[in-house]
Amino acid sequence: ILNVEQSPQSLHVQEGDSTNFTCSFPSSNFYALHWYRWETAKSPEALFVMTLNGDEKKKGRISATLNTKEGYSYLYIKGSQPEDSATYLCAFNGDDYKLSFGAGTTVTVRA
Amino acid sequence: GAVVSQHPSWVICKSGTSVKIECRSLDFQATTMFWYRQFPKQSLMLMATSNEGSKATYEQGVEKDKFLINHASLTLSTLTVTSAHPEDSSFYICTGGGLAGQETQYFGPGTRLLVL
Numbered sequence: 001i002l003n004v005e006q007s008p009q010s011l012h013v014q015e016g017d018s019t020n021f022t023c024s025f026p027s028s029n030f031y032a033l034h035w036y037r038w039e040t041a042k043s044p045e046a047l048f049v050m051t052l053n054g055d056e057k058k059k060g061r062i063s064a065t066l067n068t069k070e071g072y073s074y075l076y077i078k079g080s081q082p083e084d085s086a087t088y089l090c091a092f093n094g095d096d097y098k099l100s101f102g103a104g105t106t107v108t109v110r111a
Numbered sequence: 112g113a114v115v116s117q118h119p120s121w122v123i124c125k126s127g128t129s130v131k132i133e134c135r136s137l138d139f140q141a142t143t144m145f146w147y148r149q150f151p152k153q154s155l156m157l158m159a160t161s162n163e164g165s166k167a168t169y170e171q172g173v174e175k176d177k178f179l180i181n182h183a184s185l186t187l188s189t190l191t192v193t194s195a196h197p198e199d200s201s202f203y204i205c206t207g208g209g210l211a212g213q214e215t216q217y218f219g220p221g222t223r224l225l226v227l
């Protein structure tokens with residue numbers, strides 16, 4: 001079992017504020033790092049697949065960075081809105097085809 | 112994005128019964144699907160890789176005779192929990208979209224199983 005950790009486990013943010021959280025993963029045998037957003041009672045939705053060290057990806061107000069040498073990725077939410085409330089999962093893909101998931105960071109945006 | 116359905120979303124059963132969970136790719140063909148299980152406050156854990164037309168590949172510690180996987184078509188994989196016991200109570204979720212690697216995985220909405 002590969003060690004993929006997400007921090008913090010949960011956070012509350014005021015509407016309009018920005019926030020970020022981390023995913024740490026093994027720095028060896030890196031192939032890809034996935035981010036998913038999981039809203040309650042819905043299917044997890046893919047946000048990003050990141051493959052290159054130094055990658056930065058953006059989707060609307062959400063962006064992510066990747067550092068494969070030190071084994072971490074940050075996910076940023078700019079100007080949080082209530083609809084951003086969800087659990088954000090990261091998943092590490094090593095030198096096989098399988099995904100190892102972190103436990104998620106649950107974001108609650110307060111109006 | 113592509114859509115994966117999963118049925119049922121909720122199931123409650125008595126100990127000793129078998130439960131079948133279906134995972135369907137609605138608008139794409141999935142030669143490979145993955146089954147995960149999540150216990151409260153834990154990560155999604157890969158149980159098995161379901162391969163269309165061939166046997167599933169199970170992760171270490173997952174009993175293949177207890178968790179029967181059938182992937183008879185390019186759009187349907189089923190997971191049957193045989194002789195379910197309370198410790199099998201969990202959240203089961205499937206994905207499809209090709210081999211994980213660098214490809215996006217598309218998730219079903221999951222099935223919550225409660226064994227009494």
